[in-house]
Amino acid sequence: MRRIVTNENYIVLARKYRPKKFSDIIGQNEVCSVIEGAIKLKRVAHAFLFSGTRGVGKTTIARILAKTLNCESLDVNTLNPCEKCSNCISIQKESNIDVIEIDAASRTGVADVREIIENINYKPVNAKKKVFIIDEVHMLSKAAFNALLKTLEEPPLDVVFIFATTETEKVPITILSRCQKFVLRRVDFNQISEHLVNISEREGFTLDLESANLISACSEGSLRDALSILENVLAKNQPIDIDLVRQTIGLSDHSQCLDLFEFILKGKVVEAMHKFQALYENGISTDELAKLLMTYSYNLATLKSGVKNSNDFLDSKTNERLKKLSEIYEMDFITRFWELMQRYLNELSDTFDEKQCFEMTIIRICYVSLIPTPFEVLKKTSTVKTEVSTDEKKKNDFKDNENTDRAQTNYHWSSNDNLALKKKTVEPNLSSNDDTNDLEKFSNIVQLIEDNSEMLIAYHLRHSFRLVSFTELIGDKPVSNVELESVSANEESKNILWKASKLLTNLTKKRWVLSITNKKGLQSLAEFSESKYKNRINEIKKEQTIKKILDIIPHSEVVSIEKIVKENKETKDG
Numbered sequence: 001m002r003r004i005v006t007n008e009n010y011i012v013l014a015r016k017y018r019p020k021k022f023s024d025i026i027g028q029n030e031v032c033s034v035i036e037g038a039i040k041l042k043r044v045a046h047a048f049l050f051s052g053t054r055g056v057g058k059t060t061i062a063r064i065l066a067k068t069l070n071c072e073s074l075d076v077n078t079l080n081p082c083e084k085c086s087n088c089i090s091i092q093k094e095s096n097i098d099v100i101e102i103d104a105a106s107r108t109g110v111a112d113v114r115e116i117i118e119n120i121n122y123k124p125v126n127a128k129k130k131v132f133i134i135d136e137v138h139m140l141s142k143a144a145f146n147a148l149l150k151t152l153e154e155p156p157l158d159v160v161f162i163f164a165t166t167e168t169e170k171v172p173i174t175i176l177s178r179c180q181k182f183v184l185r186r187v188d189f190n191q192i193s194e195h196l197v198n199i200s201e202r203e204g205f206t207l208d209l210e211s212a213n214l215i216s217a218c219s220e221g222s223l224r225d226a227l228s229i230l231e232n233v234l235a236k237n238q239p240i241d242i243d244l245v246r247q248t249i250g251l252s253d254h255s256q257c258l259d260l261f262e263f264i265l266k267g268k269v270v271e272a273m274h275k276f277q278a279l280y281e282n283g284i285s286t287d288e289l290a291k292l293l294m295t296y297s298y299n300l301a302t303l304k305s306g307v308k309n310s311n312d313f314l315d316s317k318t319n320e321r322l323k324k325l326s327e328i329y330e331m332d333f334i335t336r337f338w339e340l341m342q343r344y345l346n347e348l349s350d351t352f353d354e355k356q357c358f359e360m361t362i363i364r365i366c367y368v369s370l371i372p373t374p375f376e377v378l379k380k381t382s383t384v385k386t387e388v389s390t391d392e393k394k395k396n397d398f399k400d401n402e403n404t405d406r407a408q409t410n411y412h413w414s415s416n417d418n419l420a421l422k423k424k425t426v427e428p429n430l431s432s433n434d435d436t437n438d439l440e441k442f443s444n445i446v447q448l449i450e451d452n453s454e455m456l457i458a459y460h461l462r463h464s465f466r467l468v469s470f471t472e473l474i475g476d477k478p479v480s481n482v483e484l485e486s487v488s489a490n491e492e493s494k495n496i497l498w499k500a501s502k503l504l505t506n507l508t509k510k511r512w513v514l515s516i517t518n519k520k521g522l523q524s525l526a527e528f529s530e531s532k533y534k535n536r537i538n539e540i541k542k543e544q545t546i547k548k549i550l551d552i553i554p555h556s557e558v559v560s561i562e563k564i565v566k567e568n569k570e571t572k573d574g
Contacts, residue, residue, distance in 0.1 A: 014227040017199055019060055020092070021080045022068070026195055026223060027187035028057055034182070035061070036079050039068060045180040047152055047161040049137070051168040052184030055224030058164040061184075062133045065162060066099045067091045070127040087127050098127035105136045110143040117151050120159055130159050137163040138170035145172050152178045186221025189213075195223065196230055205234060211245045218249050254318040257289065261296050265329060265337070269366045276362060286358040287348060290341050297338045300326045304334065333368075340365050438470040442482065443525055445504055445512075454503060460496045463487075466521030479511045480504075485521030536561060 019025050022032040031050075038044050048065070050058040064081075068074065072085035081088045090096035100119070102112070116132060124130045134140075140148075152161060152175065163179060165171060193212040200207035207230075215233070219226035233240060233248045246254075256279060263272035279289060299319070302308070303326040344361040351357040442461075450458035468483040486493045497514040504512035523531065537558050540546055546558065 012227075013199060013203075013231050014224045017227070019057070019064065020067075020083065022061075022064055023078070023080065025057055025061060025064070027191050028061065028184050031061065031182045031184060035065060039079055040076070044069065044160070046155050046159065047163070047179040049163040049165070049168075049171070049176065049179040049181045050184055051165050051181070053186060053220075053222060054166060055219075055222030055226075056184045056187055057223070058184055059133070059135055062162040062164055063091065063099075063101075066131040066133065066160075069129050069131065069160065070096075070099070090126075096127060098124040098129070099131045099133070101133040101135065103136065104134050104139040108139050108141050108144060110141065110147050113140070113144040113147045117147065120151060120156060124158055128158070130156075131162060132159070133162045133164070135164045136166070137175075138165045138167045142172075145175055149174055149178075187223045189216050189221075192216040192219060192221075192223055192226050196226060199227070199230070200240075203234070205240060207240055208242070211240055211242050214242060214245050214249070257292050258296065258318060258321055260289075261293055262325070264293075264362060264365050265325065267366045269363060272362050272366060273359060276359065280355060286354045287345065290344055290348075290358065290361075294338055294341045296322060297334055297341070300329065300334045301331065301338070304329075304331050336368055337365055340368065438467055439522060439525070439528055441470045442467045445482075446525060448507060449500060449503060452503070452507065454499075457496060457500050457503070460493075461500060462525040464493065464496070464524070466524050466527075468517050468519045468521040479513060482512070482514045483517045483519065484514060485519065486516050487524070533561070 022036055025032050048062070050061060052058055067081045067088055068079055070087040070091065071081040072087055073082040074080075075082070083089070083092070087096060091099050094101065100116075102116070120130070122130075155161065161179075163171075163175075168176070168181075168183075193209065193216045196212045196215055197207050197209065200212075211233075215226055215229045218229060229245075229249060233245055236244060236248060238244055256275070260272060260275040260279065263275055276289075280286070299322050303323055340361060344358060347357060348354060446458050446461045449461070464487050465484040466487065468485055469481075471481045471483075484497070493516060497516065501512045501514045504510075504514075522528075537560075540561070541550065541558055550558070
């Protein structure tokens with residue numbers, strides 16, 4: 001049964017149950033233990049900086065620290081303030097003249113800081129130490145920070161500064177370097193839930209764990225936010241259950257949101273759009289709905305991977321439905337769903353219409369859901385038995401080799417004095433005179449140049465020239481004559497051909513003349529290689545296995561050919 005509170009001087013839960021000693025602090029054990037150790041060893045710093053998100057205990061720890069430093073009857077073993085001496089009572093009531101708390105959000109100017117500096121020169125009136133607690137310190141102006149620097153570096157022995165901020169990056173590094181810094185983490189999900197249940201019992205209410213978990217999840221690690229939500233739930237003056245909590249927070253029924261989730265997963269665009277419209281008209285915001293859908297996909301992923309979900313606030317019916325869905329959908333699709341919803345949240349700040357943006361996200365995900373995952377494709381293609389002839393197998397056995405369009409070359413050692421390093425040379429195959437063979441001949445001599453480390457010349461020959469004719473003249477002084485069309489005729493082109501002629505002459509012991517002509521040439525080697533590559537792709541598309549994959553995946557296309565290199569086991573082993 002509930003107990004109706006009739007006290008006119010009612011204090012909100014966040015203030016009523018604010019911790020009064022370090023042992024009461026929830027979720028900040030590491031920070032508290034360091035501070036307690038410093039107090040016991042009498043190694044208390046002159047300046048502290050507490051940072052962290054809202055509602056994690058920054059100001060509370062600052063006040064407890066001020067109380068502990070000034071308690072007249074402090075228990076040296078437990079470091080618990082007595083709560084009875086004049087200093088403890090006045091600090092608790094925020095009326096102690098030696099413990100000065102300043103809100104930097106409203107007092108940002110240099111004049112406010114100068115007032116603090118002037119006050120420092122006076123000894124504490126009643127307390128042992130004069131403590132300045134400056135909340136939201138990052139709001140101080142640059143001039144105010146500069147005015148504080150010197151005093152902060154060398155304050156009197158009986159003065160302690162305590163700063164609190166949610167945005168450490170806005171505090172000047174010169175201030176940070178003069179403080180002992182503590183980062184307060186978000187309060188653990190389970191700790192918040194347990195704390196809410198305990199407070200509810202003390203207030204005379206019954207709060208089930210499922211409802212507490214939902215409040216904890218919505219608080220995002222802020223204990224103060226969790227208590228504020230609980231305050232709103234209690235104000236309903238109704239028996240507390242998960243539906244009341246969800247209604248108070250503004251969340252829709254999970255069954256309705258799960259229906260939307262399933263429609264999207266199945267690619268049912270029309271049904272998904274109708275369901276979203278109904279949820280939107282009921283008052284759920286698009287960003288909250290997106291976060292809820294991401295929570296569902298997160299739960300699917302954890303169920304699929306077997307990882308324990310430590311942040312599970314969903315009811316048992318919802319979890320049961322999600323468990324069934326996790327058995328249907330593969331992990332890669334679940335992760336794609338998450339990524340697209342995250343993209344929507346990122347785009348939300350730039351969009352002119354939140355609703356329209358969310359609807360487009362639904363359409364995108366529905367479309368993606370119709371595309372089978374790679375795992376599903378492999379699953380389907382593995383069941384297809386194809387009989388491929390020996391000739392077809394040879395056709396499929398392609399290699400991604402830059403030199404596939406070149407004739408095979410025979411290497412030998414040269415005895416030429418100019419080739420003292422004994423680089424590899426090649427004798428081109430000059431047996432045929434048709435256009436294809438001429439290109440192969442030309443490709444051979446370009447490869448020869450490239451093999452002898454003349455990469456720049458080889459590159460220009462491949463890309464900047466088109467073959468017109470390739471003629472071998474045999475006699476006492478054999479001469480090979482190559483006529484080329486220059487793509488961009490200039491002096492540099494002539495220079496490239498002169499260097500190439502000289503290099504080939506030295507390498508083959510035959511005279512080579514590479515010249516530019518005005519005649520129309522064939523394809524360049526680069527163009528020929530590209531066209532041949534495209535033809536290979538077209539051939540591959542006709543193969544039964546590839547064709548089956550292309551039919552399964554809508555709008556799919558073969559865009560490149562990759563060579564799979566099998567690792568040599570003997571080399572790997574040693």
